Amino acid sequence: MATSTAIEWTDATWNPVTGCTKISAGCDNCYAERFSERFRGVPRHPFENGFDLQLRPERLDQPLRWCEAKMIFVNSMSDLFHKEVPFKFIDCVFDTMEKAHWHKFQILTKRSSRLRNYVNARYPDGLAPPHIWLGTSIEDGGKKSRARHIRETKASVRFLSIEPLIGPIGKIDLEGIHWVIVGGESGPRARPMLVEWAREVRDQCKAAKVPFFFKQWGGLRAKSGGRLLDGREWSQWPKPHANNRRSGEGTRDGSAKADPMAA
Secondary structure (H helix, E strand, O other): OEEEOOOOOOOEEEOOEEEOOOOOHHHOOOHHHHHHHOOOOOOOOOOOOOOOOEEOHHHOOHHHHOOOOOEEEEOOOEOOOOOOOOHHHHHHHHHHHHHOOOOEEEEEEOOHHHHHHHHHHHOOOOOOOOOEEEEEEOOOHHHOHHHHHHHOOOOOEEEEEEOOOOOOOOOOOOOOOOEEEEEOOEOOOOOOOOHHHHHHHHHHHHHHOOOEEEEEOOEOOOOOOOOOEOOEOOEOOOOOHHHHOOOOOOOOOOOOOOOOOOO
């Protein structure tokens, strides 16, 4: 399913896989699990099986049907590099992304070593195509090894989603990282994010000249605390992609759209 989304750093979601299992503390209050489990047992509902991992081959060609370029978050309701997703199925997802070159695809995983190994094997003689962005989620300083895995990945665009930020990150190596997102947790059991944790990451991004995107403070609802950090919004995008972030290769006919949000 590919739908519009309220996520500030993307345009649409595409879920050729749904469901997942918890791997670290950042998963404790997973929004996707909370949403999916509401429909467990509802006959013929897409989430009739709740948050059990499911491959959705009927969705594989969806991005090919959209002529207008989009920024697409891949598997907002799962993790493409979950150990139970076969590499042959991941091949099919990458085949679609490579064909749909007018979009930009954002892949985000907590299984960062599996992503690195797959991508480096798929592109032995170069980098992944620039319209396929590859990233990992980090929730506190104990998971910084994931950033190393992404730095070791043969990606054209590497990014970190430090969300939900539930503890201090400390010093993080941003060499080879093209974009960093930070956000607080949302939902009924949201854990607070301290301002000094967010500032620590932002200041390291500024020093390393890495674009920084502050998504939200979080709270009961995602928008509860707003998006201001020290009195301003931070909505920076990877360069040179910032000037046409919604365009992939422009549109299917090759034209490009400017991005008014780039900073």
